[in-house]
Amino acid sequence: MRRFLIFAILPLLFLTGCGSDSLADRLYTQAIGLSGQGTLHFTMQSFGDEKAHTVSASGIPEALRKEESAAGGRVFIGHTELLCLDGSRTLDSVQELLLEEGLSPSCKILLTPPETFLGKADCTEAVHTLRMAEQNGLLAKTELSGILDEWLGNWETALVPVPGGDVPGLALLRKNGEVIRLPQAAASGLFWLRRNAGNFTLTLPQDGEMRSVEIGRTFLTKSVDGGALRYAVRIRTVDCPEPAKQALQEKILSECQAALQALQHAKADVIGMQDALEAAGVQADAFPEIGVTVTVE
Amino acid sequence: MNRIDSRQLFSILLLSGAWSMICLPQLYGGGQLLGVAAAFGVQVFLCLPLFRKSASRTAEVLRYKWLGWAFVVFFLLWGGRSLLLLHRAVPPQLLQNPGHLTAAILLLLTCLYTGTAGLKATARCAPLMLVLLGISAAVLIVGAWKRMDAGRLTLRGDGFREGFSAYAALSGELPAAWVLLRRCKEKAGKAIGGYLLGKLLLCLLLLVLCMTAGGRLTAEADYPVFTLTMLSQPLQGQRADALYILAFVMLCVMHLTLLTGVTAHLLEQMYPKIRAAAAWALTVMLLLACMLPENCLAASAALVPVLLLAAPVTAAVQKLQRRAAA
Numbered sequence: 001m002r003r004f005l006i007f008a009i010l011p012l013l014f015l016t017g018c019g020s021d022s023l024a025d026r027l028y029t030q031a032i033g034l035s036g037q038g039t040l041h042f043t044m045q046s047f048g049d050e051k052a053h054t055v056s057a058s059g060i061p062e063a064l065r066k067e068e069s070a071a072g073g074r075v076f077i078g079h080t081e082l083l084c085l086d087g088s089r090t091l092d093s094v095q096e097l098l099l100e101e102g103l104s105p106s107c108k109i110l111l112t113p114p115e116t117f118l119g120k121a122d123c124t125e126a127v128h129t130l131r132m133a134e135q136n137g138l139l140a141k142t143e144l145s146g147i148l149d150e151w152l153g154n155w156e157t158a159l160v161p162v163p164g165g166d167v168p169g170l171a172l173l174r175k176n177g178e179v180i181r182l183p184q185a186a187a188s189g190l191f192w193l194r195r196n197a198g199n200f201t202l203t204l205p206q207d208g209e210m211r212s213v214e215i216g217r218t219f220l221t222k223s224v225d226g227g228a229l230r231y232a233v234r235i236r237t238v239d240c241p242e243p244a245k246q247a248l249q250e251k252i253l254s255e256c257q258a259a260l261q262a263l264q265h266a267k268a269d270v271i272g273m274q275d276a277l278e279a280a281g282v283q284a285d286a287f288p289e290i291g292v293t294v295t296v297e
Numbered sequence: 298m299n300r301i302d303s304r305q306l307f308s309i310l311l312l313s314g315a316w317s318m319i320c321l322p323q324l325y326g327g328g329q330l331l332g333v334a335a336a337f338g339v340q341v342f343l344c345l346p347l348f349r350k351s352a353s354r355t356a357e358v359l360r361y362k363w364l365g366w367a368f369v370v371f372f373l374l375w376g377g378r379s380l381l382l383l384h385r386a387v388p389p390q391l392l393q394n395p396g397h398l399t400a401a402i403l404l405l406l407t408c409l410y411t412g413t414a415g416l417k418a419t420a421r422c423a424p425l426m427l428v429l430l431g432i433s434a435a436v437l438i439v440g441a442w443k444r445m446d447a448g449r450l451t452l453r454g455d456g457f458r459e460g461f462s463a464y465a466a467l468s469g470e471l472p473a474a475w476v477l478l479r480r481c482k483e484k485a486g487k488a489i490g491g492y493l494l495g496k497l498l499l500c501l502l503l504l505v506l507c508m509t510a511g512g513r514l515t516a517e518a519d520y521p522v523f524t525l526t527m528l529s530q531p532l533q534g535q536r537a538d539a540l541y542i543l544a545f546v547m548l549c550v551m552h553l554t555l556l557t558g559v560t561a562h563l564l565e566q567m568y569p570k571i572r573a574a575a576a577w578a579l580t581v582m583l584l585l586a587c588m589l590p591e592n593c594l595a596a597s598a599a600l601v602p603v604l605l606l607a608a609p610v611t612a613a614v615q616k617l618q619r620r621a622a623a
Contacts, residue, residue: 078536078538079534079536098514098527099518099524099527102527102536102538104530104536105444105527105528105530106530106533145444145514145528146444148513148514149512149513149514152512152513152514152516152517153513195446222448272446272448275446275448275449276448278451279448279449279450279451
């Protein structure tokens with residue numbers, strides 16, 4: 001019996017599937033775009049390809065099969081770096097791409113019409129600009145999994161980057177596709193009210209000249225006081241003189257207040273308010289009152 | 298009879314339990330942590346007879362044929378439930394792609410082969426598989442680390458009942474441990490204690506990762522651990538899916554092999570002339586998975602405390618009857 005089974009199983013070792021596909025037969029997507037009401041317009045750009053290709057389909061599986069037929073290879077979206085959305089296709093499509101098709105959870109999202117952006121803009125440069133802006137303290141960190149998590153919250157709003165001048169801007173995207181563009185000060189304030197890695201250099205005007213301040217680490221604490229949320233931002237600087245600390249503290253405080261004002265106006269939760277309230281055992285039916293304190297050390 | 302040592306017993310039980318755990322349907326809410334802790338206490342209580350240093354446990358099961366059959370029926374139902382769970386919870390990259398049937402047949406053929414090879418062979422490779430499970434868990438933690446938000450970790454909230462029932466239902470290995478005790482003559486209690494503790498730690502790790510790193514995505518998922526593996530990709534240019542799939546398949550094979558192995562062992566002990574008992578057991582499990590509704594198969598978990606207490610209680614009653622007769 002055992003010998004028979006060994007003879008039956010041995011040939012299966014050759015059914016690994018490795019022989020049927022070579023790298024040249026596969027298309028590794030660098031950027032994907034979703035747009036269109038009703039009918040899905042699926043745009044795709046592969047690594048090393050300067051052109052983008054758009055197909056129309058009823059759903060994502062059909063769109064992928066059409067792209068495969070058009071490009072002549074199996075599409076693999078697991079290493080996709082950029083996902084462009086125009087607001088018409090949001091939660092369901094993006095969730096399907098992540099959970100069913102294996103889109104990278106660290107994929108960056110850009111709110112822009114994909115048909116006009118992909119193929120004309122340099123995707124590598126767009127992704128690097130987003131990453132460097134996040135690392136240098138110029139833009140709040142966003143990525144696919146975080147955006148989906150925010151959409152699934154009570155306030156159904158996510159923070160999404162939009163193409164801008166030197167630095168991308170930020171917008172609030174509701175689950176229903178509504179877009180609210182944030183002013184620059186509010187966008188800067190959100191950087192401090194969300195988790196960030198720290199260790200970067202900021203420049204701020206002082207006594208008529210630009211001064212560099214090295215930021216070591218930042219600490220964000222959330223507390224609930226009688227139904228009101230309190231955010232405490234503590235920033236540790238490296239070798240920073242006292243007047244510069246004071247100027248930095250005032251600048252960040254005004255940015256954070258601008259951000260909170262924008263969130264309160266839009267009734268949007270992109271700074272983990274719901275989690276903080278739930279952790280404190282407070283039921284968040286109405287939009288909470290929020291306060292912020294900033295300390296620069 | 299081939300013996301297995303306590304390290305192998307610990308490994309085989311933990312690996313089998315780990316597979317059921319990664320197929321858990323709900324993992325969210327601080328209340329679940331408390332529910333899991335409470336269910337762990339109940340399992341430890343049920344295992345008290347197993348900690349007694351005695352190698353005659355299997356003999357107790359086999360002394361009464363009805364009890365032996367009760368164990369066999371449980372293993373068949375539990376195996377059917379596992380096959381159904383495999384069909385439902387399997388990650389999309391593995392069996393839902395084109396080639397679904399090929400992968401399912403290969404998995405079952407592997408289980409058939411390992412089940413036929415016997416428990417000794419399975420037990421020998423179990424510690425190696427445990428290393429693979431450890432590596433997969435480490436990769437999962439590293440990948441989830443950058444997404445973790447400790448602020449989400451709280452003991453408040455609903456989920457006590459769900460946590461209790463889900464963890465209590467992960468006890469299919471305990472009757473198997475009872476059957477395997479006869480093969481493990483040294484430090485069996487230590488192995489079972491290690492298994493209970495290891496399973497608790499693994500469950501708490503998955504719960505904490507789902508709460509802090511998976512967030513609402515895992516809370517809304519049908520099978521949160523698979524969603525967590527989609528989110529936990531530690532390297533930018535290299536996906537870890539292959540490692541997770543490998544771990545999933547190996548755990549699945551180990552789980553089904555344990556169930557077919559102990560069923561075959563009991564049948565061979567009760568009916569020494571029986572042939573190809575493992576193949577028959579796997580076939581019956583497959584038929585049960587196709588024919589019985591999911592609720593009926595899942596309800597077999599309720600048999601675990603009955604089986605664990607039946608053998609010592611029956612033995613004690615017989616002893617009392619013998620004393621009374623004397």
